[in-house]
Amino acid sequence: VSTSMTINSPAAMIFAFYLAVAQKQGVGFDKLRGTLQNDILKEYIAQKEFIFPPRPSMRIITDMIEYSANEVPQWNPVSISGYHIREAGSTAAQELAYTLADGFAYIEACLDRGMDIDSFAPRLSFFFNSHLDFFEEIAKYRAARRIYAKRLREKYGAKNPRSWWLRFHSQTAGCTLTAQQPENNIVRTAFQAMAAVLGGTQSLHTNSMDETLALPSEKAVKIALRTQQILAYETGVINTVDPLGGSYFVESLTNKMEAEANRIFGEIDSLGGVIDAIEHGYFQKEIADSAYRYQRELEKKEKFIVGINEFVEEESKVDIPILTISPEVEIQQRKRLAELHQSRNQNEVEKSLLEISEAATSGKNLMPVFVKAANNYVTLGEMVDELKQHFGTYEEAVVF
Structure with missing residues (x-):
């Protein structure tokens, strides 16, 4: 079993709860497999x-x-996520x-921190969006692998x-999903999924047609699943690695994407790196400008979305089941939370909170104390509140 957790700011504490359950069930940490999203930088940038x-x-x-490299060796401790950056309005590059x-x-x-690159880099994973421009998306994935391999070898010495x-x-x-004519989303999802497969994705999520309206219904989820299964079992696209490699158009787009990414790396470096760029509002402004340009292109019909600014049906009704x-x-x-507060050992809770406080100020690795706290039924909110006393909270600057 491999467990995937889409959690970010409180990911360390949620992971600690998962590890505490493993301990209670007698499962060794070396047997655990899974992935935490746990990408806090993209939270400041986009989500x-x-x-x-x-x-x-x-x-x-x-x-x-x-901690994962030392104690949970089969776990992917972070899934570095471009998905939310694209959803916020960025370009592919x-x-x-x-x-x-x-x-x-x-x-x-x-x-x-003093870690060896080869002790942790093999467990890093990434998460990308698959958008509308079919060949651009394929080129994006190909450029990502090329840039990453070069950097890991040549700069970090892996x-x-x-x-x-x-x-x-x-x-x-x-x-890219639309509330208007939602059945069209089945087709959008299918060709976006195809682009991801042709670009070399290791795993894939296909959105459901009704996600602009509600959490997906059972019917919509099944269609999304069948979309993946048709691609995997009927089309033959899984039979060849990098099937578009050598295409003049795709190779040219890949080179262009790599060059543009390297230009952007230069901008980030000139600001002092990612965190300094976040604090300067660089990412937020660049994404906002890109999102504005895209919206203007739609309004001027320089780009088209079927059912939105072309082939519009003014009186169409949504005729699909909606989940409530x-x-x-x-x-x-x-x-359940109120009952937990009544039944747990409050003395052990207080001790755990003190240990979290001491680790936060001393620089000691926080994960062991989070796991101990989880075993003592300290809640997520209590752990977060304890850390707030030392780390504070963040409010981003408004940028124009």
Whole structure:
């Protein structure tokens, strides 16, 4: 079993709960396999679900990468994510460059900690968007692998070939789905998935047609799953590695994407690196400008979206099932949390919170104390509140 967790700011604590369950079930950490998203840099850049300022957040992630390398060797402690950067409105080249720059920042933080590059780089993974421009997306993936392999070998001195591999997951672009004529989203998802496969993705998520309207229904999820299965079992696209390699057009696009990414790396470096660029508002402004340009192109019909600015059906009705969630789910969870507070050993809770406080100030790796706290039923909110006292919280500057 491999477990995937889409969690970021509190990822270390959620991981600690998972490890505590493993201990209670008698499962060794060396047997655990899975992936945490845990990419805090892209939160500051695009998704905005951060808690602490960038520098202490980087310390927590470095703690997790180090702990995983030593204690949970089959775990991927971070999935460096361009998906949300693209969903926020970036171009393909910006998604590529910002994602890899984030990855290089994590690598450099680990190297500054004294870790050997080959002790942790093979477990780093990436997560990209698959958007509308079919060949541009394929070129983006090909350029990503090329840039990453060169940098790991030539700058960071990785000797293990597995450290050079850019292993990545792809998800079709949620921002391209439309509430109008939602069945069209099935087709969009299919060709976006095909681009990811032709670009060499290791794993794939296909969005459901109704995700602009609600959480997906069972029917919509099944169609999304069947889309992947048709690609895998019927089309033959899995039979050849890099099937478009050698195409003049694709190779030219790949070279262009690599050159543009390297130009953007230069801009980031000139600001002092990723964290300084975040604090300067660089990424936020660049993405906002790109999103604005894209919207203007749609409004001027320089780009087309079927059902939105062309082939519009003014009186069309949504005729697909929509999923609804019962409020009873929240009620039951609140009840369980209240019962936990009553039944746990409060003295052990207080000791664990003190240990978290001491580790936060001393620089000691936080993961062991998080795992102990999880075993003592310290809640996520309590751990976060304890860290806030030392790390503070973050509010980004407004940029125009």
